[in-house]
Amino acid sequence: MIACHECDLLQREVHLPLGGIVRCGRCGAELYRSHPDSFDRSLALTAGAIVLFILANSFPIVGLKLQGQVIQTTLLHTVQTLWNEDMKSVGILVFATTMLMPALELFALTYLLVPLRLGRAPPYFAIVFRTMQTVRPWGMVEVFMLGVLVSLVKLAHLAGIVPGIALWAFAALMFVMAAIAAVLDPRDLWARVAAAREAAGYRNMSGTSIGAAR
Amino acid sequence: MTACSAASQGMLVCHACGLLSRAPAHSHEISCPRCGDHVHFRKPDSIARTWALLITAMILYIPANVLPMMHTSSLFGSQSDTIMSGVVYFWTSGSWYLALIIFFASIMVPMLKMIALVLLLVTTQRRSRWQLQQRTKLYRVVEFVGRWSMLDIYVVAVIVALVQLQALATITPGPGAIAFGGVVVLTMFAAMAFDPRLMWDSLEEERG
Numbered sequence: 199m200i201a202c203h204e205c206d207l208l209q210r211e212v213h214l215p216l217g218g219i220v221r222c223g224r225c226g227a228e229l230y231r232s233h234p235d236s237f238d239r240s241l242a243l244t245a246g247a248i249v250l251f252i253l254a255n256s257f258p259i260v261g262l263k264l265q266g267q268v269i270q271t272t273l274l275h276t277v278q279t280l281w282n283e284d285m286k287s288v289g290i291l292v293f294a295t296t297m298l299m300p301a302l303e304l305f306a307l308t309y310l311l312v313p314l315r316l317g318r319a320p321p322y323f324a325i326v327f328r329t330m331q332t333v334r335p336w337g338m339v340e341v342f343m344l345g346v347l348v349s350l351v352k353l354a355h356l357a358g359i360v361p362g363i364a365l366w367a368f369a370a371l372m373f374v375m376a377a378i379a380a381v382l383d384p385r386d387l388w389a390r391v392a393a394a395r396e397a398a399g400y401r402n403m404s405g406t407s408i409g410a411a412r
Numbered sequence: 413m414t415a416c417s418a419a420s421q422g423m424l425v426c427h428a429c430g431l432l433s434r435a436p437a438h439s440h441e442i443s444c445p446r447c448g449d450h451v452h453f454r455k456p457d458s459i460a461r462t463w464a465l466l467i468t469a470m471i472l473y474i475p476a477n478v479l480p481m482m483h484t485s486s487l488f489g490s491q492s493d494t495i496m497s498g499v500v501y502f503w504t505s506g507s508w509y510l511a512l513i514i515f516f517a518s519i520m521v522p523m524l525k526m527i528a529l530v531l532l533l534v535t536t537q538r539r540s541r542w543q544l545q546q547r548t549k550l551y552r553v554v555e556f557v558g559r560w561s562m563l564d565i566y567v568v569a570v571i572v573a574l575v576q577l578q579a580l581a582t583i584t585p586g587p588g589a590i591a592f593g594g595v596v597v598l599t600m601f602a603a604m605a606f607d608p609r610l611m612w613d614s615l616e617e618e619r620g
Contacts, residue, residue, distance in 0.1 A: 200430070200432060204548055205612040206418050206425070206613075207416075225612070260574065271570070276573035280569055287590050287594075324429070324446070342562075342566045344513070344563055344566075352502075388429055388431075388446065
């Protein structure tokens with residue numbers, strides 16, 4: 199049995215063909231989906247996202263060309279400027295939503311996925327998994343990307359725009375993060391954790407509790 | 413149709429890991445046996461919390477729109493830009509598509525989001541069974557779209573950082589940016605605090 203997280207309707211779980219989506223029969227919320235190779239794809243995309251994230255944070259996003267001089271800014275420098283301008287709350291908000299939260303999400307994904315790939319359940323799996331779920335809505339890479347584009351258009355009449363490496367990295371990161379969110383299957387993760395724990399000789403916690411619920 | 417909610421059967425679903433478990437009699441809250449998260453039948457004090465966050469956001473929405481987001485000072489004088497004047501600037505300078513994006517992301521989305529949450533709260537409190545499916549859909553849209561209001565904050569951040577370094581003009585962020593950031597964060601929290609399952613509970617009450 200499964201309960202819809204949006205309307206609480208009790209429903210029977212069904213087996214899905216690959217690529218299928220199960221929606222709640224009453225309110226239409228997506229209950230779960232099955233992706234081919236969900237696990238391996240998430241892992242591969244996470245590895246890619248980490249590389250892109252590092253690039254996006256270590257290189258300048260954009261530069262302005264004025265009188266033969268190029269002035270560039272990185273993401274961290276943007277945050278620093280806001281902080282120095284006595285806009286600490288806005289600086290923290292930008293820092294949290296574009297750097298901290300995506301970093302935490304990627305870190306959590308790596309921590310969860312790599313040991314599971316090797317057939318082991320990482321310690322504190324549940325806490326890290328919950329942290330990832332909490333952090334996810336606050337990572338706003340795609341909104342930041344649009345913000346950069348809008349500000350570029352706004353400044354284009356002032357000076358020449360020099361797109362930096364980080365701009366492309368951010369654009370790519372935006373798609374990769376969206377792909378991770380689409381591909382990652384929490385049910386599959388929990389099933390793998392259970393399997394790994396069983397293999398390691400632990401008592402299968404989820405098995406007993408589902409049995410109790412029935 | 414024998415549709416019944418998990419709560420009516422004494423079962424609750426974990427929001428973190430999706431596990432359905434049975435609650436011991438007379439308990440309203442358990443720890444999920446699989447992931448250890450707190451599991452409730454319904455989010456605690458959902459309606460009151462959502463109202464509190466929403467009303468705060470509504471109050472902040474006024475300074476967010478009235479106070480300037482940016483101050484520009486250059487050789488040619490200084491000027492302050494609110495969100496709306498930014499939209500007007502883009503509109504008159506020919507970038508009407510950008511004017512539309514900012515207008516929607518910064519003015520329409522927060523406003524519609526607050527109106528939608530009020531509608532959801534009021535209908536839920538009245539235990540209305542009107543348009544339950546559509547209202548759930550509305551909730552989903554509100555949850556999804558809220559983040560896009562951060563757009564203007566990022567625009568201010570990037571412009572301030574880039575133009576700071578120029579000799580010909582300095583741009584500094586204005587107090588409107590703080591209020592606006594507050595509106596976005598508070599409405600996101602408000603949407604998270606709301607429990608859409610409360611809407612569907614009106615169906616059960618009627619039956620028995």
